[in-house]
Amino acid sequence: MIPDFLNDPSHWGHFLFWSAFKVMMAFAIIMPMVAYSVMLERRVSAAIQDRIGPNRVGPFGILQPMADGLKAILKEDFTPSHVRRIYFILAPAISMIPAFLTVAVIPFGSKLGNQNMVIANLNVGILYTFSIVSLGVYGIVLAGYASNSKYPFLGGIRASAQMISYEIAMGMAAVPVFMLVGDLNLGKVIAYQADGAWLVFKQPIAFVIFLVSAFAETNRLPFDMPESETELVSGYNTEYSSMKFALFFMGEYAAMISVSALMVTLFFGGWTLPFMGLNETATSLAGGILHILIFLIKIAFFMILFVWIRWMLPRFRYDQLMDLGWKRFLPLALANIIITAVILWIGHL
Amino acid sequence: MESQLAQYIPVLMLGALAATFAFGTLLASAILGKTGYRSRIKDTAYECGMLPVGEGSARFSVKFYLVAMLFILFDVEVVFLYPWAVVYKDMLVEHAHLIFGSMMIFLALFLVGFIYEIKKKAFDWKS
Numbered sequence: 001m002i003p004d005f006l007n008d009p010s011h012w013g014h015f016l017f018w019s020a021f022k023v024m025m026a027f028a029i030i031m032p033m034v035a036y037s038v039m040l041e042r043r044v045s046a047a048i049q050d051r052i053g054p055n056r057v058g059p060f061g062i063l064q065p066m067a068d069g070l071k072a073i074l075k076e077d078f079t080p081s082h083v084r085r086i087y088f089i090l091a092p093a094i095s096m097i098p099a100f101l102t103v104a105v106i107p108f109g110s111k112l113g114n115q116n117m118v119i120a121n122l123n124v125g126i127l128y129t130f131s132i133v134s135l136g137v138y139g140i141v142l143a144g145y146a147s148n149s150k151y152p153f154l155g156g157i158r159a160s161a162q163m164i165s166y167e168i169a170m171g172m173a174a175v176p177v178f179m180l181v182g183d184l185n186l187g188k189v190i191a192y193q194a195d196g197a198w199l200v201f202k203q204p205i206a207f208v209i210f211l212v213s214a215f216a217e218t219n220r221l222p223f224d225m226p227e228s229e230t231e232l233v234s235g236y237n238t239e240y241s242s243m244k245f246a247l248f249f250m251g252e253y254a255a256m257i258s259v260s261a262l263m264v265t266l267f268f269g270g271w272t273l274p275f276m277g278l279n280e281t282a283t284s285l286a287g288g289i290l291h292i293l294i295f296l297i298k299i300a301f302f303m304i305l306f307v308w309i310r311w312m313l314p315r316f317r318y319d320q321l322m323d324l325g326w327k328r329f330l331p332l333a334l335a336n337i338i339i340t341a342v343i344l345w346i347g348h349l
Numbered sequence: 350m351e352s353q354l355a356q357y358i359p360v361l362m363l364g365a366l367a368a369t370f371a372f373g374t375l376l377a378s379a380i381l382g383k384t385g386y387r388s389r390i391k392d393t394a395y396e397c398g399m400l401p402v403g404e405g406s407a408r409f410s411v412k413f414y415l416v417a418m419l420f421i422l423f424d425v426e427v428v429f430l431y432p433w434a435v436v437y438k439d440m441l442v443e444h445a446h447l448i449f450g451s452m453m454i455f456l457a458l459f460l461v462g463f464i465y466e467i468k469k470k471a472f473d474w475k476s
Contacts, residue, residue: 019359027366073374077382081392093371100367104360120359127431128360145406149394153406161413164420171427178434238395243378247371319474322416326472330423330463337430338456341437345449348441 022119026103029296034253035065041307048311072246080239087146092240092247095139099254101132106261107187109271109292110281117271117292118187125184129262130171133217136255137163140219140226140236143248147239155235158318159219159226165325166216172333173209176340177266190270198274200267205336207267209329214259216325218252220306222313223321260302264295271295415471426459 039054039061046053055061079088105128109117122128137160144156177199178184181192193199200207216223227235237248264270271291282288316324394401433452440448466472 015355016358020362023359023362023366026363027370031370073378073381075378075382076385077378078385078391080394081387082394089375093368093375096371097364097367101360101364104363119363120356122356122360123353147394148406149401150396150403150407154409157409157413161416164424165416168420168423168427171424172430175427175430175434178431179437182435182438184431184435233395233397242382243374247374322472322474326419327467334456334460334463338453341449341452344438344441345445348445 018115019119022115022117026108026119027100029108030100030103030254030257032065033257033296033299034250035069037253037257037303038068038249039065040303041310044304044307045311048308069246072243075242077242077244082148083239084146084148087142088239089244091139091143091146092244092251093139094142095136096247096251096254098132098135098139099251099258101135102129102255102258103261105129105186106258106265107190107270108261108295109288112282112285112288116187117288121185121187123183123185125186125189126174126178126266127184129186130167133170133259134164134167136217136251139248139251143240144236147236149239151232151234151238152236155226155232155238159236162216162219162223162225162321162325165322166213166329169209169325169329169333170213170217172330172337173206173213174266175333175337176203176206179337179340179344186265186270189266190272193269194272194274194280198267198269203267203336203340205332207263209333209336210263210266212324213329214263215306215309216321218255218259218306220252220256221310222316224315225318225321228315256303256306257299260299260306261295263302264298268298412474419466419471422462429455 042064043053043061053061054064057063057067079085104119105122105125107116107118111117140159140163141156144152144154144159147153147156177189180199180202181189183189189199196202215221219226226232227237229235232238237245240248271294273294282291396402433448433455437448437452
């Protein structure tokens with residue numbers, strides 16, 4: 001029944017088939033996660049504000065994301081005549097695709113059978129991730145430009161300045177991690193943490209800078225100036241409706257999931273747990289699935305943190321945001337790099 | 350199929366899948382979506398219900414350009430840090446002073462540039 005090449009690692013069909021299988025699987029996991037993180041956001045914010053939240057569609061409202069998706073497709077797909085039409089249609093897709101591409105290098109489990117649970121085992125690892133994350137800004141800037149309208153335009157240029165500023169803080173915060181690990185491959189980062197302690201304990205400053213930059217990078221409160229509804233209506237997506245709007249929404253949540261996955265991988269040990277032998281590569285199918293579940297639970301923790309912070313903190317002012325990024329985080333990250341370098345150097349004298 | 354170039358095939362697959370999903374749903378919504386009427390008022394740019402004033406792409410502060418230029422300068426420097434960070438631990442074994450000293454000089458230059466920008470008030474948003 002099963003063709004031979006599926007069990008023969010030297011056959012090219014083996015590689016292609018299992019790669020396609022893993023891509024499908026990752027997509028099939030991320031899409032429901034995006035849908036249910038919207039659900040999670042609405043229920044948790046309702047709980048924080050002492051409301052009930054969506055609970056009508058299906059038991060406890062669990063079918064709400066499906067209803068939302070169906071609604072987005074069936075709504076009137078209106079493209080105003082004053083927009084730059086081609087960019088206007090491209091922008092939502094461009095803002096969504098990078099968010100999904102980021103997860104390609106992140107190991108989301110140890111092993112199932114003889115397959116490593118990572119879509120692409122690139123040796124440039126984190127550099128690929130950073131380059132794809134920076135592509136995320138294009139969709140938003142393009143949306144602001146293509147709308148040819150004041151609020152989206154302001155949202156777009158704010159987003160560009162904010163995202164590129166925090167990319168530097170994010171990139172510099174991650175440098176000490178790779179000084180300790182000595183490899184850019186994210187699988188090696190996890191292996192390093194499995195051997196010793198999680199990097200959040202060795203590099204707490206790097207983690208804090210990375211976490212705050214992640215909020216700025218995904219345009220979440222307290223840094224959601226590109227959208228700030230009290231002054232810019234809805235920022236870059238003001239002129240969008242129906243599925244085009246929904247794609248921005250999904251892109252934002254997918255970006256939150258992938259940046260959470262990145263934080264889990266870099267600072268919280270990825271799919272490992274330091275007890276019950278869960279630091280070891282799984283040998284059985286059940287062990288492999290358990291590792292994937294551990295990874296997803298760690299991501300869920302960060303997703304709840306994202307939602308929680310949204311209702312805990314008020315929005316920053318734009319100059320405060322820029323001050324924080326350039327005048328506080330940049331020198332702090334630089335100091336962190338130098339301190340790490342000196343400590344490693346003294347250890348070798 | 351262990352070469353690094355082959356590892357980009359799954360990346361392309363994922364990109365193709367994401368693109369198919371994005372454009373597929375856009376197409377589905379264009380086909381299945383309700384077709385409403387179009388009127389001159391509905392076609393105007395949204396400005397909270399008022400008639401739009403002036404052109405859509407308004408003038409904006411030159412500070413945004415400045416941030417973009419600073420980004421390019423600093424991002425290049427950050428990219429230089431990565432190769433160094435990767436080999437740092439290995440090179441400490443034999444060439445400790447060389448790898449440490451040379452990077453400290455580079456970071457010192459980085460810091461001088463940064464202090465210059467601060468003194469020039471390039472990072473001050475209000476002014």
